[in-house]
Amino acid sequence: MHKGRLKTLFTAVAGLFAGLLLAYSILSQINPEAAGGLKASKEGVSEDVVDAALKTYVPPGQLDEYYLFASGGHSGQLFVFGVPSMRRIRSIPVFNKESAVGYGWTTDTKEMLGDFDWGDAHHPALSETKGDYDGRWLFINDNANSRVARVNLDSFTTQQILGPVPNIYGPHGSVFLTPNSEYFMMASRFAGPIPYGTYSDIDNFKEDYKGVMAAIAVDPKDGNMSVGWELLLPPWSYDLSDAGKGVSDGWCFLTTYNTEEAYHLLEVESSQRERDYIVAINWKMLEQAAKDGKVKDIGGAKVIDPNDVPGSVYLVPCAKSPHGVDVTPDGKYFVGNGKLSPTVTVFSFEKFMECVNNKDFQGEERGFPIVNYEKTRVAEVEVGLGPLHTQFDDQGNAYTSLFVESAVAKWSLSDFKVSDKTQVHYCPGHLTAAEGDTVNPDGKYLVSLNKLAKDKYLSVGPSHPESMQLIDLTSSKMKVLYDSPVDPEPHFAQMIKADKIKTFEVYPKDETIEGAVYAKEDARVVRDGNNVTVYMMGFRSRYYPDTVEINEGDHVTWYLTNTDFDEDITHGFGIMFYDINCEAQPGQTQKLEFVADKAGVYPYYCTNFCSALHQEMQGYLLVKPKS
Amino acid sequence: MHKGRLKTLFTAVAGLFAGLLLAYSILSQINPEAAGGLKASKEGVSEDVVDAALKTYVPPGQLDEYYLFASGGHSGQLFVFGVPSMRRIRSIPVFNKESAVGYGWTTDTKEMLGDFDWGDAHHPALSETKGDYDGRWLFINDNANSRVARVNLDSFTTQQILGPVPNIYGPHGSVFLTPNSEYFMMASRFAGPIPYGTYSDIDNFKEDYKGVMAAIAVDPKDGNMSVGWELLLPPWSYDLSDAGKGVSDGWCFLTTYNTEEAYHLLEVESSQRERDYIVAINWKMLEQAAKDGKVKDIGGAKVIDPNDVPGSVYLVPCAKSPHGVDVTPDGKYFVGNGKLSPTVTVFSFEKFMECVNNKDFQGEERGFPIVNYEKTRVAEVEVGLGPLHTQFDDQGNAYTSLFVESAVAKWSLSDFKVSDKTQVHYCPGHLTAAEGDTVNPDGKYLVSLNKLAKDKYLSVGPSHPESMQLIDLTSSKMKVLYDSPVDPEPHFAQMIKADKIKTFEVYPKDETIEGAVYAKEDARVVRDGNNVTVYMMGFRSRYYPDTVEINEGDHVTWYLTNTDFDEDITHGFGIMFYDINCEAQPGQTQKLEFVADKAGVYPYYCTNFCSALHQEMQGYLLVKPKS
Numbered sequence A, B: 001m002h003k004g005r006l007k008t009l010f011t012a013v014a015g016l017f018a019g020l021l022l023a024y025s026i027l028s029q030i031n032p033e034a035a036g037g038l039k040a041s042k043e044g045v046s047e048d049v050v051d052a053a054l055k056t057y058v059p060p061g062q063l064d065e066y067y068l069f070a071s072g073g074h075s076g077q078l079f080v081f082g083v084p085s086m087r088r089i090r091s092i093p094v095f096n097k098e099s100a101v102g103y104g105w106t107t108d109t110k111e112m113l114g115d116f117d118w119g120d121a122h123h124p125a126l127s128e129t130k131g132d133y134d135g136r137w138l139f140i141n142d143n144a145n146s147r148v149a150r151v152n153l154d155s156f157t158t159q160q161i162l163g164p165v166p167n168i169y170g171p172h173g174s175v176f177l178t179p180n181s182e183y184f185m186m187a188s189r190f191a192g193p194i195p196y197g198t199y200s201d202i203d204n205f206k207e208d209y210k211g212v213m214a215a216i217a218v219d220p221k222d223g224n225m226s227v228g229w230e231l232l233l234p235p236w237s238y239d240l241s242d243a244g245k246g247v248s249d250g251w252c253f254l255t256t257y258n259t260e261e262a263y264h265l266l267e268v269e270s271s272q273r274e275r276d277y278i279v280a281i282n283w284k285m286l287e288q289a290a291k292d293g294k295v296k297d298i299g300g301a302k303v304i305d306p307n308d309v310p311g312s313v314y315l316v317p318c319a320k321s322p323h324g325v326d327v328t329p330d331g332k333y334f335v336g337n338g339k340l341s342p343t344v345t346v347f348s349f350e351k352f353m354e355c356v357n358n359k360d361f362q363g364e365e366r367g368f369p370i371v372n373y374e375k376t377r378v379a380e381v382e383v384g385l386g387p388l389h390t391q392f393d394d395q396g397n398a399y400t401s402l403f404v405e406s407a408v409a410k411w412s413l414s415d416f417k418v419s420d421k422t423q424v425h426y427c428p429g430h431l432t433a434a435e436g437d438t439v440n441p442d443g444k445y446l447v448s449l450n451k452l453a454k455d456k457y458l459s460v461g462p463s464h465p466e467s468m469q470l471i472d473l474t475s476s477k478m479k480v481l482y483d484s485p486v487d488p489e490p491h492f493a494q495m496i497k498a499d500k501i502k503t504f505e506v507y508p509k510d511e512t513i514e515g516a517v518y519a520k521e522d523a524r525v526v527r528d529g530n531n532v533t534v535y536m537m538g539f540r541s542r543y544y545p546d547t548v549e550i551n552e553g554d555h556v557t558w559y560l561t562n563t564d565f566d567e568d569i570t571h572g573f574g575i576m577f578y579d580i581n582c583e584a585q586p587g588q589t590q591k592l593e594f595v596a597d598k599a600g601v602y603p604y605y606c607t608n609f610c611s612a613l614h615q616e617m618q619g620y621l622l623v624k625p626k627s
Ligand SMILES: [Cu+2]
Pocket: A541, A570, A571, A572, A606, A607, A608, A609, A610, A611, A614, A617
């Protein structure tokens, strides 16, 4: 920055703070409650608080620095926030119906949702190239129906749902991508008889119930997902996973609990052992095995029995019921978060490989070698109570959420010592740092995804919001900058630098699109027996045609093209009493299908405010009765 | 505030600003982009901007001052924001399914939603007592399916959906309550043949298509809504409405457009006339007429023909296609917002009554007297282009949104002159002021509900967020404090002082609740033929029972009681592949019903993070195959 400009800015800033100071003191004396916000604070306002206010305020005309993508949990959605303002910019329907955009109503999206009106969206994963977010796609799992979805980041819309993926009951521990988005793993949280639909009594748990991990392949051209191959595993609960990178590329890691193989009273019975495992899997070896045909078909998937591929799976002992497993940015360490132990355990991938290569095992279970714990582990960091997840910054620090302690611990990857701790409110699950899952984290910001809000926000009744807290990482002590309420329930989030995402604003005109109509002369209603096709065009502020006459019982296919090729000019389309709504974004063509099973007169109208004459954008669907 | 404390605060604030100033200048020199938020701003930071940051930052440990309830438009939801932070605290499902809370899945809510999975929520209305918000209920209309819902503000949950209300095609102009919440009016935006299902060709529009207004009665004890009576009206489009108050109590006002009675090409044909009307209706007279039996049954409603009640309906000429009609806090004026005319027209209720009493009419249309425009109108305020809606403060000022001009105009109810104007971004629809629809507005804050965001936020593809802007009313010039993105599509909002709302935190234990189970010994599965009833209890971190065995084809009724009577300890309940999820809030009992049409093994689990052992809160539903 030029020195002269700097000086001017400095002077301006000095002046404005002096002015503000005066304004503030006057306001305080007149009526300390009158102004709202920080200025209405009756308690002493600390410097930190003012600092936080200024650091999180994004002035009109400027944009946030990062996108934060947070899963919506059992709402099935994906929430998009801006950082540092923590404003929620968009909710993207993924596993849920969303009438505002017609998601679950248009032919495409209805097919995509299939038999399910909900999903349990857990862990979003931004696509990566060479271990860095590339801003192309976001993948997210559905723990309830064993599915996974792809959101395209040029349009912020869900473009594919894959699943139910065969044989995986509750793929909680996904999506965690390999460094070039070749694959992500989905491992079963619940053991169950496979394929789906198989009945076996619960007392046959140890024999008939299986754990399974699927490797989902991602097409590097278009992000298309397909089931690559699957791996049979013991009937344990697989909790979370992470993919190796750098030196550990080619491996992935799963945490386990309930290696006790209990199937009743889990909150007691599954926590008996002092240690469960991190399962280390050589996915490149398994990929080759699948290519070599060492698979059998179960439920339509190519399933590998690990006994057929010796050396592909190892067990690493870890403090009991570990929750998250997180690979450091350089790929040298993998970290197990204790959950029921006050430690994170740091394992060296190099040491792990030494044990593997030297067959330095301390036993085996279910046929899998257990590597030497003492040699593989390089540190047990005493972080505090209830460690769940760890993220990383650009300075060689790690940050671990402490659920029970309601805190975040900062510790060093050099000396494995805790250097700072900050309280969060309350009960953090995941954390996410700026570009925190890449090989080059940014530091700067950390967001704590807290499970309980209690009294932090205006009460909205017995169901409280979840709470995300933005934490400043730019100085040696962490500082909580902002409390952001959120709908249920972000389990995980990722943060990407804003300039990495390139969106488009208008759908291009393309005469080859099924049903598209770009001129009002081409708008028409075509009948073929009792199949009626409406080719409709919407343009500020009219539908062509604005009257459609059909017969009761007709099968109707209705195309709508929005020919306003203008930024932000979206038209809605709702038909009264027919439970139909969608929107057509600028240039977009939508397709709806329904049976005209109700006779009478049904107004249709633009449901998305589009112009001064929006209210006039309407028409009538007349359905002539049969008799 | 005590003087000593004030001085201390003053000193502290002085210090912190000095410190901040230093910090700011240092930061600016080192790396102007590093800190995010206001501190990263490279443009000169104005005093106003810093002021805005401090006024909108609600420090941790403190709460927002107002609740803002914004309709969710075609998403069917209701959004709850805190003011001045503009944080979205909650999304309340109203006309949409929401799996996170099981809304649309539990037996009660499924019945309430009926045949519709969506609605078009337009205008929320907080219940009033003596013209002031009383914090008990919120009502909101569904323009698409002619329904209206009640949200109880002790729990922030939808408790009643009424409708489809007979004969009203698209009740856009609701909900606007009378001063003691006796009634609200719903008037048809679309003319149509009545009752619903009647077929009549569009060319019979002028004869067979009707406008209708319904008076919905609200039970003062519990807020229960019922259709009181209806009124036949000409086949015009009724846009918005407001209820009289104070001197005008007993009357209500509807704006009209398309008095041309066009039924094609509305964006041209319905704007031919220089004037449409505000319809003034003496609802107390019609209420009496209904009591006197001057009604006929149409579609199950008691419908009044206005010809049978002379003196109940008058027409007030207003600049063409007026959009909003707004009654001043004292009830003395009603204001028509021109939409296609750059003016708001202010009518005196007193003058209107003089015309009525003196039969000072300038004509009649469709049998209704048209009152003398020149006498009734007291001012035409030249506010600017595209006036849509007007709100009021506590200083005798009115604020009108200017859609075309992208601005808000402030004008005086004393001299009817515009005193200030501020730009908003972009295209405001409704405005809402703090307690702005009461007899005692607070002033202080105004929120502009903008229809277009364009480039105001990080891009989320071709569909942009809507945008709400918080405007400071505490000085003579309006100041935009904050830009808040929001999902589609708030049409209107209301703002209520936070302390007026009293929520509860835990559902009380009540043995009389159907299906409730408060002790694990009482948890059980009961079979009666092929009807199976599960009485389940959830308690950190286990379900009782944690295995349920049934047969394929069974009809299942499943009760879940959450016996954690602790603030914010909610349990979820999802069954894999059965498309079922709900939550039970602290102390709550939920009921689900389904047919076990798929054999096999189906894990169920807690979908709402509840404790360190949440992941262990699971069980198995075993469905034995028929064969
Ligand atoms: Cu439109």
